[in-house]
Amino acid sequence: PAAHAYDAFTHTLAVVAGLDRVLWLLEPQEEDRAADLAAGWLLHSLGPYRAPLAEYLSHSLSFGRTRRQLLYLATLVHDVGKSRTYARDAEGVIRFLGHEAVSAAMAVEIARRLALSLAETAELERLVADHMRPGWVEKKDGSTRRALYRYYRSTQAAGIGIGLLSLADLLGKHVPPVPEAAWSRRVATVHALFETWFEKRDQQVDPALLLNGDAVMELLGLPAGPAVGRLLEDLREAQAAGDVRTVAEAEALLRRQLQAMEDGTRGDSTGGPPPTR
Numbered sequence: 001p002a003a004h005a006y007d008a009f010t011h012t013l014a015v016v017a018g019l020d021r022v023l024w025l026l027e028p029q030e031e032d033r034a035a036d037l038a039a040g041w042l043l044h045s046l047g048p049y050r051a052p053l054a055e056y057l058s059h060s061l062s063f064g065r066t067r068r069q070l071l072y073l074a075t076l077v078h079d080v081g082k083s084r085t086y087a088r089d090a091e092g093v094i095r096f097l098g099h100e101a102v103s104a105a106m107a108v109e110i111a112r113r114l115a116l117s118l119a120e121t122a123e124l125e126r127l128v129a130d131h132m133r134p135g136w137v138e139k140k141d142g143s144t145r146r147a148l149y150r151y152y153r154s155t156q157a158a159g160i161g162i163g164l165l166s167l168a169d170l171l172g173k174h175v176p177p178v179p180e181a182a183w184s185r186r187v188a189t190v191h192a193l194f195e196t197w198f199e200k201r202d203q204q205v206d207p208a209l210l211l212n213g214d215a216v217m218e219l220l221g222l223p224a225g226p227a228v229g230r231l232l233e234d235l236r237e238a239q240a241a242g243d244v245r246t247v248a249e250a251e252a253l254l255r256r257q258l259q260a261m262e263d264g265t266r267g268d269s270t271g272g273p274p275p276t277r
């Protein structure tokens with residue numbers, strides 16, 4: 001497409017090279033590797049996370065193979081589904097609608113052929129399926145606490161690798177240098193992702209619920225079942241977003257959400273549509 005400088009294959013190679021550069025810049029070392037503005041921007045924003053990133057990337061999911069290795073594989077196959085989703089519309093615009101889902105399914109088959117473990121296969125699938133999600137967060141919601149909570153609800157720990165892949169993906173979209181405005185926005189988004197996971201996970205990713213399932217059933221007179229689970233998820237999201245901070249606020253939210261469920265108008269605690277997974 002016109003927004004890309006390269007065809008899909010050349011783009012893939014450029015993204016792998018981009019990931020190599022990003023990870024090299026973020027290695028835990030003392031020397032200054034900022035040879036240009038893009039590198040300086042990256043180091044200024046993400047440099048404080050070098051140590052936790054190194055620990056994250058060195059973590060082994062199976063048989064001594066690391067997340068770093070799996071991330072390279074995900075980068076290599078992140079757009080493999082473009083060959084199956086290529087289409088040109090009436091105006092001649094090239095599109096790859098749904099390529100991320102097709103790429104993820106193909107990545108699972110690749111993982112099976114390589115005899116990767118179930119844990120590796122699941123994380124590879126998530127890395128590929130959600131590789132565009134940081135861009136969606138950036139464009140649709142901004143880095144709000146609710147958007148960041150929903151991001152990690154979908155991606156879990158793979159969300160860190162997805163952030164790194166999204167940086168490489170943007171580098172591989174343009175003939176260097178990458179446009180400053182686009183790069184600064186993406187780096188800021190990934191900074192918010194890293195800050196949320198590495199510094200605020202207990203508050204904004206997996207907060208301790210103010211009410212447990214038994215308390216919810218007693219409060220609302222509900223039997224055990226899916227409705228209780230949905231209400232607990234509403235509460236967890238509201239706490240992560242900072243909208244609910246006390247037990248009284250939690251009880252008020254749950255009463256509103258139950259009424260909305262009974263009326264068929266249930267949304268999130270801000271009145272929006274139900275959360276999607």
